[in-house]
Amino acid sequence: MHTDTHPTRPLRPLFWTTVLLLGLFWSQAPVRADDAVEARALVEKAKVTLENFLADENLTWFHDNVGKAKGVLIVPQLLKGGFFLGASGGSGVFLVRDETTGQWSYPAFYTMGAVSFGLQIGAQAAEVVLVVTTEKGVDAFLSNKFQLGADVGVAAGPVGAGAQAATADILSFARAKGLYTGISVEGAVIAVRDGLNAAYYGREVSPVGILVKQMVVNRHADPLRQVLMRLRNR
DSSP states (O other): OOOOSOOHHHHHHHHHHHHHHHHHHHTTSOOOTTHHHHHHHHHHHHHHHHHHHHTOTTOHHHHHHGGGOSEEEEEEEEESSOSSTTOEEEEEEEEEBOTTTOOBOOOEEEEEEESOOOOOTTOSEEEEEEEEOSHHHHHHHTSSEEEBTTTBOEEEOOOSTTOOOOSOSEEEEEEETTEEOOOOOTTOEEEEOHHHHHHHHTSOOOHIIIIISOOOOOGGGHHHHHHHHHTTTO
């Protein structure tokens, strides 16, 4: 009787998960020459993305609450099939709000990836913003790597006038082709991009050093921070 010694199909989910994690580990490689350019571009694109979300009339809850969030991750371009060998993902910046002063931190850099985000309306790319509503959500970003839905709770952000937010550590919002689109980020892995952090601030520094201890400053990020600070009194 023939015995199949190569059960490739059952291994496919494990294979792609392994590929994804390899990509995340690669993102933590030493500083490259073009990391500084990439980091600056990400900050500039993050500002544009945030402004796009604020201009979207469907995102009423987002407009009214993002300025009071504990933290926000902005991913200007989440690619389907463009992260690493067929998986999906992108890089972004995370900022936290000091609840005493209302000031927003300088950004720390992260990568976000999953086997599939299931982008809708035929999109191959989307802008994504994760709004962190709890201390547990912020603490997750202070680690090197965590998984949405496993390590912290995540839910789709409310859309439309009068919509109510679900109870979750993190609320996700996404826009594709200029429109709000449903996208599930549960199961996505978020990891620190140490190389971009070092390149942007001119020294090796951890997320805790950037976001909590405020050990570094880069005035290039002030325009992005000012957009968030203008929202705090809404």
